[in-house]
Amino acid sequence: MSRFVVRRVARSSALLGYLTLALSALGTPVSSRAAEERAVERAEKPAVERFDPSGSALFPADLDPAGIATVEQLTLTRETARFTFVQGTLQFTRESSGRRWFAIFNGTGTAEVLPPIAIEQDQLERGIGAPKLERGFTSAALFLGDDPEGALWRGLTLTAGAADRKAQAQLEEFRSFLRDSETKEWHPALLQTTLNPERRGAFFIQLDAPKELPLFFSIEPEAFEPIMLSRAVTRGVLTSRERETLSRYAFPTAYENGRLTSDANLPAVAADDYRIETRIDDALEVRASCEVTVTARAGSWTWFPLELGEGLEVDSLRWEDGTPGTAVKLRDSERVWIARHGGLSAGAPERLRVVYHGDLLEHSGDLIHRPAFAAWYPEPSGWSRARFDLLFTHPKGSRLVATGTRLESHEVGRMRQARWRSEAPVPLAGFEIGYYDTVLVRDPRIPEVTVHWTPSSTAGAEEEILGAGMQVGASMERQVAADVANSLALFTSYWGAPSARSIGVAQAPRAIGLAYAGMIALDPWTFAANDRYRTNELFRAHEAAHQWWGVDVMPKSDHDRWLSEGFAEYASLRYVLDGLEDQETFLRSLRDWRKELLGLRRYIAGDGQPPAPIWLGYRTEGLRTAGDAEQILYRKGAWVLHMLQSMFLDLRGMNEEPFQQLLRTFHQEHAGGSASTADFERSCTAAFGAPLDWFFDQWVYGTDLPSYQVAHRTSRNADGTWTMRVRVRQSGVRPEFRAYPLLKVVLPENRYMRLRAHITGAEVEFDLPAIEMEPKGLVFGDLESILGEVKEVDW
Numbered sequence: 128m129s130r131f132v133v134r135r136v137a138r139s140s141a142l143l144g145y146l147t148l149a150l151s152a153l154g155t156p157v158s159s160r161a162a163e164e165r166a167v168e169r170a171e172k173p174a175v176e177r178f179d180p181s182g183s184a185l186f187p188a189d190l191d192p193a194g195i196a197t198v199e200q201l202t203l204t205r206e207t208a209r210f211t212f213v214q215g216t217l218q219f220t221r222e223s224s225g226r227r228w229f230a231i232f233n234g235t236g237t238a239e240v241l242p243p244i245a246i247e248q249d250q251l252e253r254g255i256g257a258p259k260l261e262r263g264f265t266s267a268a269l270f271l272g273d274d275p276e277g278a279l280w281r282g283l284t285l286t287a288g289a290a291d292r293k294a295q296a297q298l299e300e301f302r303s304f305l306r307d308s309e310t311k312e313w314h315p316a317l318l319q320t321t322l323n324p325e326r327r328g329a330f331f332i333q334l335d336a337p338k339e340l341p342l343f344f345s346i347e348p349e350a351f352e353p354i355m356l357s358r359a360v361t362r363g364v365l366t367s368r369e370r371e372t373l374s375r376y377a378f379p380t381a382y383e384n385g386r387l388t389s390d391a392n393l394p395a396v397a398a399d400d401y402r403i404e405t406r407i408d409d410a411l412e413v414r415a416s417c418e419v420t421v422t423a424r425a426g427s428w429t430w431f432p433l434e435l436g437e438g439l440e441v442d443s444l445r446w447e448d449g450t451p452g453t454a455v456k457l458r459d460s461e462r463v464w465i466a467r468h469g470g471l472s473a474g475a476p477e478r479l480r481v482v483y484h485g486d487l488l489e490h491s492g493d494l495i496h497r498p499a500f501a502a503w504y505p506e507p508s509g510w511s512r513a514r515f516d517l518l519f520t521h522p523k524g525s526r527l528v529a530t531g532t533r534l535e536s537h538e539v540g541r542m543r544q545a546r547w548r549s550e551a552p553v554p555l556a557g558f559e560i561g562y563y564d565t566v567l568v569r570d571p572r573i574p575e576v577t578v579h580w581t582p583s584s585t586a587g588a589e590e591e592i593l594g595a596g597m598q599v600g601a602s603m604e605r606q607v608a609a610d611v612a613n614s615l616a617l618f619t620s621y622w623g624a625p626s627a628r629s630i631g632v633a634q635a636p637r638a639i640g641l642a643y644a645g646m647i648a649l650d651p652w653t654f655a656a657n658d659r660y661r662t663n664e665l666f667r668a669h670e671a672a673h674q675w676w677g678v679d680v681m682p683k684s685d686h687d688r689w690l691s692e693g694f695a696e697y698a699s700l701r702y703v704l705d706g707l708e709d710q711e712t713f714l715r716s717l718r719d720w721r722k723e724l725l726g727l728r729r730y731i732a733g734d735g736q737p738p739a740p741i742w743l744g745y746r747t748e749g750l751r752t753a754g755d756a757e758q759i760l761y762r763k764g765a766w767v768l769h770m771l772q773s774m775f776l777d778l779r780g781m782n783e784e785p786f787q788q789l790l791r792t793f794h795q796e797h798a799g800g801s802a803s804t805a806d807f808e809r810s811c812t813a814a815f816g817a818p819l820d821w822f823f824d825q826w827v828y829g830t831d832l833p834s835y836q837v838a839h840r841t842s843r844n845a846d847g848t849w850t851m852r853v854r855v856r857q858s859g860v861r862p863e864f865r866a867y868p869l870l871k872v873v874l875p876e877n878r879y880m881r882l883r884a885h886i887t888g889a890e891v892e893f894d895l896p897a898i899e900m901e902p903k904g905l906v907f908g909d910l911e912s913i914l915g916e917v918k919e920v921d922w
Contacts, residue, residue: 178322180464181311181457185321186228187221188302190295194219194227196283198234203279205330206354206378208240208344210267218294219280227280229301231294232267238334240344240356243379246740246828251356253737254373260356262342264334268301272320272328273346301333304343308368310457315432316347318464322430343370349395351509351684352377371749386805387686394509396431396471397422399552401513403504407521407560411488411495413439417504418480419513427470434508435463436501439485447478454481463505481505493562493581494636494651495525504556510684510801512552520544521560528579528631529558530643551626551799553644554681559633566608573615574625574645578632580604580654603654607632607667611647614668614702618675621701621787622794625674640666642673661712665699668706672698675794683803685744689827690802693741693764700765717769717911720762725832725916727758741767741827742804766914767826771811773912774822774867778881789814821865826914831860833915835886837907838922848897851905854922856890863887870895871909872902881909 178185196219201212215234219227240260242248248258271279305314312318316329327348334342341359354377357370381388402418423431435441437459444452444465453466463481471477487503489496497503519527523543531549538544549556561581568576582604611632619625627645635641635648642648647670653663676698677691704713727738739747741759748756775786793802793810808823825831836856841849851872857864866886872895873879882895884907908917 178455178464180313180318180455180460180462181306185313186302186317187223188299189221190218190231190291190298191221191227192290193287194221194280194285195288196280196285198232198283201283205273205344205346207243207376208238208356210236210238210332210334212236212267217280217283218291219285220298226271226275226277228271229298230269230271230280231291231297231301232269233291233294233297234265236264236267236334238262238264238342238344240374242356242374242376244376244382244385246385246742247374247376249830250739250743251374253739254358254371260342260373262334262336262339264336264342266297266335268297268333270301270305270317270329270331272317273330273348275324275328304333304368305331307460310460312457312460312462315462316345316349318432319349319430322464323428326426326428354378372746375746387684393424393511394507395424396428396433396507397424397511398433398505398507399511399513401504401556402516403556404518405503405520407488407519409522411486411490412484413487413503414482414484415504416480416482418478419505420476420478421471422476423471423473425473427472428467429470430464430466431471432462432464432508433505434461434502435483435505436485436487436498436503437461438487439483439503442482442484444479444481447480452479461502465505488560491636493583494634495560496636497559499635499637499639499641503558506555510554510681512554512681512800513556514552515547515549515556517547517556517558518544519547519558524562525560526563526565526579527558527560528577528633528646530556530646532628532645533631549644550628554678555643557641557643557646557648559635559646559648561634561636563634564604566604568608568612570612570616573612573619574627574629576608576612576615576630576632578604578608578611580607580634603656606657607649607654610664610667610702611671613706614671614698615674617702617706618672618698622675622791626679626798627674630671630674640670642670642677644674644678647671647673660716661703661707661709664707665703665716668699668702669695672702679798680794681801683801683806685746686742687801687803688744689741689760689764689767690804690807692760693767696761696765697768700769714911717766720758720766721911721914723758724763724766724914727755738830740830763826763914770826770912770914771822773869773910774883775815776869778869778883781881785814821863825860825864831864833857833864833866833913834859835907835913835915835917836920837905837917838920839905840922841902843901844897846897848899849901850897851895851902852892853884853895853905853907854890854892855884855886855907857886857888859916862889866913866915868907868913869909871906872898873904873906874898874900874902 196217198212198217199214203210212232213235215232215236218231220229238260242251251260252258305317306312319326320328329348330346332344340361343357345355347353352375355375356373358373360369360371377387398419398421400420403415405413405415407413435456440458441454441456441463444454446452446467450468454463456463487497487501515530517529517531519529520539520542521527523538523541527545529547530553531547534546534548536543536545561579563579563581566578568578611630615630630645630647632647632649634651634654636651638650638652640649649667649670653666657663672695673691676694680690682688682690700713700716703709738755738759741764744760745756747759748754772783772786775789776783777785789810793807797806804823804827808819812819838854839851841851844850864887867883868886870882870884871879872882880898
């Protein structure tokens, strides 16, 4: 049902170690700037002492023979945890700069950890069978970064003793756990502790006991949720270095009535207002100059980390005032540590320029592969927005699509230059590059859409496509363009225009979908085939919907990711229903997703962790719960919106406008910013006219999925009318669980009547309004209005 003009455009021809360098002035081409900056660096010594983030010199590696203490009933309290060393020996590492960083305990002890909110207590119960951890231990390894004055060891009587090989081996094992297995880089929380001694330090403890997997409790002060309890994972008969998170939460003072009051999951050092010049040569080596404003949110930072992809090396760095900076990055690390002499002060933005180069790209046929989640520019870890001005220089035969609006594109010798800019702050910047054909879409209802694709990416894969049960599509690029454009038009009619002025769609060389402001990257297979389940149509519409949910309205924290993924998944269903006019696939998709959610990890004999709540975000998917993120964030999230829509539905005219108006208002109020689950709950309550906290407690913060046994019987009244009595038994949920499913009473002559029921408690009986004709049947949960198992039973 393509309703736009399509014009096809022909394709044109086909660190092992660390760095401490300085940066020169603006205006010099990237290709020649690095040499000049190296000369500047030789003349100007860095103002801040450099360090090796993988170096053992940061923390003494040996236990101190004179640092042994016999302890009895010694208690350490750390926020929500208490560790009692009942009896045994504590051995400390050697003193360094007035501190002892590590300690090893052997003896007997007990540990207690109680998360401060019910949802995390429930999560802990899923992992260990109890809402509170109470366990004994016979050995413990500690990192005491939060004890800068040495209160622990200075309060003990230290004596000398013989070297303890067992304790030394325990220390080495613990230290290896706190370092990256490949780069040997220390955990970021440890580096922040030692590089910024004026800030609160990190605390880590590993607890071991016979016949038990090691447990870990940690406090990483700069993390969004700094307190974590986790345990080791077994692979066969061996204990793995990997950990599974049992519970993670903020400091207890961050909660009010069980809800997180922290405003946003913002990075400790925010970065915004980027100007990035990137040159990609014929060999696909990347050379870039990035100018960015950085601002500390609180306190002062001498050193702070930014993410920068593996394989990228920093050539130079300089602050706007001319001060040469210090950048430290291991070649295979995804993090660069940056120093500011005198400290980066809270609320005081400073301009920084970083020049870097490396291997980020590789050919994948006519597409060029870039790791999907690798940071190709220095960016903070966390949720934030920034403006981007992006200048790309790339081989003339290639085409490039990037975040924002393309302002210009022209040839420069054998290369092509293109500038892209985001007028407003956006969540992230991305780009895709390849030897593309293009399809241009102009439709007055939507921003201009350009689809970039290459037929060579799936050439020769016809047999594989057919083997997967799909049909090889004809003119698939036009079908992709149609779905993107028509879904954009439909969503605009629902929620208003997106902020993007144009949309670039690129065929990506990887099986993933990504959305940025004004840009969508699509799995190459969506350009190859369709199937009878409309999987690809759903996928394309999902990514298009992110221009509203994810880009315009950004999730406020990790807990709110469903406001992006669940909303986009719901939007894709609406595209199938309203855009493609395919109610059968719409309802079948909901039924299929419900079946998957109801059966999620129903292992033989009940083995396996139960599913987690939507509110946990990507923590729903752990080492033992693979695939849960897609099921819970995407599909259960879409189900939640569908059930809300059913509750908002005006049954007199089957009017869905009230719910779409709610989403339209929610988008308008939060576009250009971020939103939390609590924000959406408040909007729903205001639009509904009654509190909906019970609904969110059940479906977003809770995990219960109801089962219903439904019976009905009819009787003739004295006046000749008919009455249907309905009995519903509800199980698998708490007694106060509520549901408002739609009922469809089937009548003769293909007629029917719809009503809304209120179900609560273990059993409820009610009579439907009198009907002039004899009912022929009852559909409980009509239009898939309830996420639960329904079984019809005899009265």
